[in-house]
Amino acid sequence: MAAMLQTIGVASPAASGTFPDHQKFFVSSLHSLPVIRSEARLNFGSIHGSSRAGKLIAKAVATKGENSAASAASKAGHELLLFEALREGLEEEMDRDPRVCVMGEDVGHYGGSYKVTKDLAQKFGDLRVLDTPIAENSFTGMAIGAAMTGLRPVIEGMNMGFLLLAFNQISDNCGMLHYTSGGQFTIPAVIRGPGGVGRQLGAEHSQRLESYFQSIPGIQMVACSTPYNAKGLMKAAIRSENPVVLFEHVLLYNLKERIPDEEYVLNLEEAEMVRPGEQVTILTYSRMRYHVMQAVKTLVNKGYDPEVIDIRSLKPFDLYTIGNSVKKTHRVLIVEECMRTGGIGASLTAAINENFHDYLDAPIICLSSQDVPTPYAGTLEEWTVVQPPQIVTAVEQLCQ
């Protein structure tokens, strides 16, 4: 996979750090969504005074068993946006297995409010790409009932926040039925939708449901962040026999990346190594990955060597990858978009403390969103989520 990511600031230019000239970047305005351009090579290492100046890290994303030179040279694959990658994954799975069907509001004729299901209804018919009335509790329940008989529904919440209305169905029937029936029924459903803080969408449309769902036994949760992992996770989620909640982010739908032409499926329980490093482990997921990578540019300039891991799997945590990283760097920073109280970061902090306490040289720092309803005003909204300067400060603090 030859796609590499250059992080783009999503905040206003005033809030972001300084960018050295020789690195290519795009700074987006407050009104456009970030765009990722894939490049063949990337200069991370040539920073003044850094002992790692000679080491060229050709790829931001580590892949197993691939020759860096070969992949750097190849331009195979096709470029697309994240929502197109999700659609591709969904379409491939629907072609492959006739039991896969989609249910949600405006997924059929309208094509999906974020165009993830565009043209699928024309191809597969109205029954397989079902436009439901606005009744989240009931159509989620319906999908779960269908899953009990062997169908593989993909439930779309137009915004993850709306799925709070279906909490009972997701918690009791989706998560627990396999257990309470003694293994008789499996619920191979996928629940997906965009969540997270967007562009001044208001409090009710900016919710992070991963913190509410994380205690439900029996479900798996994954968060996608790039077109490559979006398609792979979508396919894996559909093929999984367990109910999977796939968290997308409203602001990431227009990310562009070059993904392979061949079919691929990613592992649902695996974390992604975004940038290997030696000094500090930064754990993040979804949109905060890009804030982290932007901060990493500044940090690398200042001579730090952070290791960035996109945890991807929110339930269960990939403690194998995370643990190996902690054992190497001994310092952990968690950057997440959930609220401070009871969020994914809180659980992850507890998990790392319990399992890897002996390897930590410093207390874990967890940067989360503020415990407030997301305000409408632009500046206030910016302050509710973690911004790159805060990440830089936290790393500096950790590495003292």
Next chain:
Amino acid sequence: MALSTHRSTATLLRHLKATTTTTIPFLRNLSTNSTSTITVETSVPFTGHKIDPPSRSVETTPQELMSFFRDMALMRRKEIAADSLYKAKLIRGFCHLYDGQEAVAVGMEAAITKKDCIITAYRDHCIFLGRGGTLLESFAELMGRKDGCSKGKGGSMHFYKKEGGFYGGHGIVGAQIPLGCGLAFSQKYKNEENVTFTLYGDGAANQGQLFEALNMAALWDLPAILVCENNHYGMGTAEWRAAKSPAYYKRGDYVPGLKVDGMDALAVKQACSFAKEHALKNGPIILEMDTYRYHGHSMSDPGSTYRTRDEISGVRQERDPIERVRKLLLLHDIANEKELKDIEKEVRKEVDEAIAKAKESPLPEPSELFINVYVKGYGAESFGADRKEVRAVLP
């Protein structure tokens, strides 16, 4: 009323039998195993909402009536036994008993096949038996043993039988209704000529998700039959105190409805086969079963604080489903008193044996705690773009 005539004839018959063994000319002489049809009138006519109700005359056979009697006696016996087990603290937690409502379970079974699906709420013991569940599985599950139908991990409210088309067993009031419409959706998706019976109570009839699910079922013509088992009390609240309109069969508005005497197994059978035919052609239909439960809402509810004992015993005398079938059997000379008593004794013995066997069944292993939380093997197998298989191994 048709039944009162039968009652007086039956009394007459009993007197005559004491003196002579010859049969009265106007009664047919049938053996138990004959399959010749008998036509019986239901106790009350059906009332329809936006639909023409089916006829009051139900065709049945002696064999079927005998099976009704036996099955209902078994269910009744089982529920009474569960009552004693609960008081002996062998069954804990919640235990919602179905005695009085058996006619709904057996009547429905008689009208459908195992390929049709049934899903209900927490008053599920007898429907489980009707769908092919064994006594051992149900008692073991109630006592939390590993031979239970859900391996002891579900309990009273979570009986399931996949092979029998029984989808549970759900604790949250009304949550099973969208699930039931999902089962119907799946049947339509796969083009099966089967239907789903989604049972709920008069308490759940006021849930929003019922109307949401009904809307979707009607919109897409799903083969869903929503059956309201109206036992007139939502735990302690009488129906007239909870619903502005207790005519639950009419609440579907654009969905046709039928009101059925739920204590008459033959009426239930007629209504269910009528509903199945309707659902396969025209989409959803609501059946309101007018029934009654003798026990309280659950074992922790005495059942007499919100209704009088006279009411309970009145219903037991006038409308008891087992008594009705017994009278039919006696009237049509399909069995005599002694045979029926023998069946009841046999059933009692069966239940006692099952309880003894269930008591011997061991409690689940501690490792069962973590089994079946996820389907074994976690997520899908995965491979990267270079086609090498990649699996993460959790510590």
